[in-house]
Amino acid sequence: MVLGVCTLVFMMINLVPGDPVEAMLGESAQPADREAMRAALGLDRTLGEQYLDYLFRLAHLDMGVSFQDRRPVIAILGERLPATLELAIASLSLALVLALPMGVLAARYRGGRLDTAAMSLSLVGVSIPNFWLGPLLILVFSLWLGWTPVSGREGPASLVLPVLTLGTGMAAILARMVRGSVLEVLGEDYVRTARAKGLAEYRVIWGHALRNAWLPILTLIGLQLGGLLGGAVITETVFAWPGIGSLLVEAIQSRDYPVVQACVLLVSLSYVLINTLTDLIYTWIDPRIQWRS
Amino acid sequence: MDFSGVGRLAPVALLVIWIVAALAAPWLPLTPNAIDLPEILSPPGAATLLGYDDLGRPVLDRLIVGARIAFLVSFGVVALSALIGVLVGGIAAFAGGWVDLVLVRLIDVFLAFPGILLAIALAGILGPGIDNLILALTVTGWVGYARLTRAQILALKERDHVTAARALGVAPSRILLRHLLPLTLAPLIVEATFGVASIVVAEAGLSFLGLGVQPPQASWGSMIRDGVGYMLMAPHLVTTPGIAIALVVYSVNLLGDRLRDWLDVRTQG
Numbered sequence: 001m002v003l004g005v006c007t008l009v010f011m012m013i014n015l016v017p018g019d020p021v022e023a024m025l026g027e028s029a030q031p032a033d034r035e036a037m038r039a040a041l042g043l044d045r046t047l048g049e050q051y052l053d054y055l056f057r058l059a060h061l062d063m064g065v066s067f068q069d070r071r072p073v074i075a076i077l078g079e080r081l082p083a084t085l086e087l088a089i090a091s092l093s094l095a096l097v098l099a100l101p102m103g104v105l106a107a108r109y110r111g112g113r114l115d116t117a118a119m120s121l122s123l124v125g126v127s128i129p130n131f132w133l134g135p136l137l138i139l140v141f142s143l144w145l146g147w148t149p150v151s152g153r154e155g156p157a158s159l160v161l162p163v164l165t166l167g168t169g170m171a172a173i174l175a176r177m178v179r180g181s182v183l184e185v186l187g188e189d190y191v192r193t194a195r196a197k198g199l200a201e202y203r204v205i206w207g208h209a210l211r212n213a214w215l216p217i218l219t220l221i222g223l224q225l226g227g228l229l230g231g232a233v234i235t236e237t238v239f240a241w242p243g244i245g246s247l248l249v250e251a252i253q254s255r256d257y258p259v260v261q262a263c264v265l266l267v268s269l270s271y272v273l274i275n276t277l278t279d280l281i282y283t284w285i286d287p288r289i290q291w292r293s
Numbered sequence: 294m295d296f297s298g299v300g301r302l303a304p305v306a307l308l309v310i311w312i313v314a315a316l317a318a319p320w321l322p323l324t325p326n327a328i329d330l331p332e333i334l335s336p337p338g339a340a341t342l343l344g345y346d347d348l349g350r351p352v353l354d355r356l357i358v359g360a361r362i363a364f365l366v367s368f369g370v371v372a373l374s375a376l377i378g379v380l381v382g383g384i385a386a387f388a389g390g391w392v393d394l395v396l397v398r399l400i401d402v403f404l405a406f407p408g409i410l411l412a413i414a415l416a417g418i419l420g421p422g423i424d425n426l427i428l429a430l431t432v433t434g435w436v437g438y439a440r441l442t443r444a445q446i447l448a449l450k451e452r453d454h455v456t457a458a459r460a461l462g463v464a465p466s467r468i469l470l471r472h473l474l475p476l477t478l479a480p481l482i483v484e485a486t487f488g489v490a491s492i493v494v495a496e497a498g499l500s501f502l503g504l505g506v507q508p509p510q511a512s513w514g515s516m517i518r519d520g521v522g523y524m525l526m527a528p529h530l531v532t533t534p535g536i537a538i539a540l541v542v543y544s545v546n547l548l549g550d551r552l553r554d555w556l557d558v559r560t561q562g
Contacts, residue, residue: 004402012415123550127543129494131501131514132535135521143525226407233413234498238521248410249502252417264406264414271407 003055005268010054013261014047063265064258068251073262076247081266083153084243087162087236088228092221094167095174102171103178107186108205118175125172130231134165134238151240162239166231170224181216185209215286222278229267304544311541314357315364325354326509334527344529347519352533355511359534362512363541366423366505367492370430371485377431378438379474379481385439386446387469397443403436409495416504426505430495434488441484445477479556486549490542497538513538 038044045053057064063073106118141161142150149158185191186209194204233245240246244263251259332345343352385396403411415429449455450473458468499505500514508515513534520530 001401001405004398005405008402008406012411012418123543123546124539126546127490127539129497129535129538129542131498132517132531132538135517135524135531136535139524139528139531226410228407230408230410230413233410234502237502248413249417252414252504257418260414260417264410267410268406272405 001272002269005272006055006058006265007051009261009265009268010051012264013257014050058265063262066251066256066259068254068256068259073258076259077244077262077266080242080244080247083241084229084232084236084245086159087166087232087241087243088225090159090163091166091170091228091232092225094163095170095224096221098168098171099174099178102175104182104205104210106175106179107182108201110183115179119179122172122175125168126176128169130165130169131234131238133169134161134235137161137164138239151238153242158239162235162241165238166228166235169231170228173227174220174224177220178213178217181213181220182209184216185213188212215282218278218281218285222275225274226271229271304547307540307544308548311360311544312364315361318357318361321357323354323357324351325358325511326350327354334523334530336527337529337533343533344527346516346530347523347527352516352529355516356513356533356537358511359513359516360537360541362423362506362510363493363496363538366427366430366496367489369427370434370492370496371488373427373431374434374488375438375481375485377435378440379442379477381435382439382442382444383446383469383474386443387450387465387473393443396439400436400439400443403433404440406433409433409498412495413499413502413504416499421504421507423506426496426499429499430492434492437488438481438484441480442474442477445480446473449473449476483549483553483556486545486552490545490549493538493542493545497534 035044043050061074063077065071066073066076069076102118102122106115109115138150138161141148147157148160149155152158182205191204191209194208195201199207229245232243233248235241236243236245237249244267248260248263248267250256251263327350329345329349329351331349332341332351333349334347335341335345337344337352341351343356346352346355381396381400385393385400412429412433415432416426419425419429446469455468455472458472463472496505497512497514497517500512501518503515503518506512506515508519516534517531520527520534523530
């Protein structure tokens with residue numbers, strides 16, 4: 001899987017039309033300069049050689065040197081990663097805090113007014129793109145009320161708006177899925193047993209139902225992180241948040257291919273890693289699931 | 294959900310307006326790129342309709358042209374992705390063996406990329422333009438349909454009518470096209486409906502990042518991008534295209550929900 005991801009990224013960068021040397025030097029460059037540049041970047045070799053070299057260097061965590069500021073790509077990634085992690089963890093926490101009660105209550109009072117309200121709200125949340133919500137929040141909270149900084153990453157206050165943008169969008173999707181998972185569990189026999197023996201409703205829900213609904217929810221969170229990381233690209237750009245996402249957009253704009261490649265690799269591989277981890281946790285919390293190799 | 298009267302019809306009406314506006318745009322007297330200097334940043338009003346942007350271009354005209362782009366891209370991408378996905382998924386499930394193994398690997402690798410990230414990178418590398426935008430979104434979009442079709446066909450191919458067709462000597466391609474794929478249509482329609490909503494957002498998102506439609510052409514995403522700089526003076530530049538996106542996406546999602554209930558499709562993650 002990891003090899004597949006690396007290969008696809010390599011193919012994407014190398015098989016797509018467009019010459020990076022041309023983009024870097026401009027159309028008026030001398031042919032001799034182009035050849036020199038090509039040799040320096042190793043672009044004059046066959047694709048197969050380049051591919052093997054690429055894999056070999058990846059194994060040593062060498063992602064090349066940025067075309068733009070001539071520093072090792074890995075160092076640039078290292079600088080940008082903490083900001084994205086901070087944003088992702090904070091947004092995920094907010095999403096969970098909002099989505100869990102919303103989804104559980106909607107499932108509990110299925111078809112009722114609370115359910116309708118929660119699901120309508122979440123559908124509205126799903127429909128509002130984060131590149132629109134972001135600027136609106138800036139308009140209201142930064143420009144009109146002056147409570148938060150417009151953009152950048154200075155202090156906890158600057159985290160508020162990006163997290164609201166990303167977290168509420170994710171909460172909207174998650175709430176619908178939590179509702180679905182809980183509804184499924186609420187139809188099980190042991191829930192009926194728990195009710196029949198006279199347990200308080202909140203204990204049935206939180207003690208019995210949710211414990212089993214956790215598994216699908218966990219998988220959904222893992223899968224949602226992909227959306228979170230993708231959404232982070234746009235949200236980071238809106239708020240000039242110095243993370244991996246805005247780095248990717250900057251690199252695309254300056255045709256800095258090594259950095260583009262590294263950003264896509266880093267995000268996709270962490271996504272694969274997270275989903276593998278969720279699978280592992282799965283077998284750990286639910287003894288009914290066995291490893292099959 | 295509110296299924297009574299207006300609440301039920303509003304989303305459908307909205308979608309009809311969207312599609313009619315998108316299809317009729319070339320024949321409407323629109324001047325999306327005409328510059329009217331005295332009107333720069335004029336707010337919406339009776340005479341100015343939805344107002345004018347920072348270059349003095351009419352927002353309503355640009356909104357309608359943007360509706361056309363959103364429509365072309367989303368329906369184009371969904372149609373292409375569904376076609377490729379159904380073929381790949383159908384062949385994988387029906388052929389089985391090593392063909393299935395290879396295609397499932399391929400699907401898994403594409404699924405390993407989080408959502409829109411691959412599309413952003415691909416659109417960035419391919420360069421701007423509507424055709425590249427459709428290409429980038431299709432490359433990332435077909436996987437969902439492939440996985441769905443494969444799962445459906447796997448469940449269906451042991452059914453009696455398929456065995457009967459095989460016993461009668463019907464060609465495999467004909468079994469796939471005539472006896473299996475029609476039965477997978479309901480979940481595919483639901484998936485495609487939600488697909489339209491997500492591609493509308495994706496197109497606007499890519500255009501917002503400057504990777505989609507190029508100026509002076511109007512897209513809802515690029516209108517928001519251009520409007521952000523004038524938010525304090527002319528918030529309508531950001532609010533109007535945003536409301537357009539949100540309304541369309543909301544209506545399409547609502548339609549998808551209803552279709553799912555109506556066709557009784559169980560969605561699996």
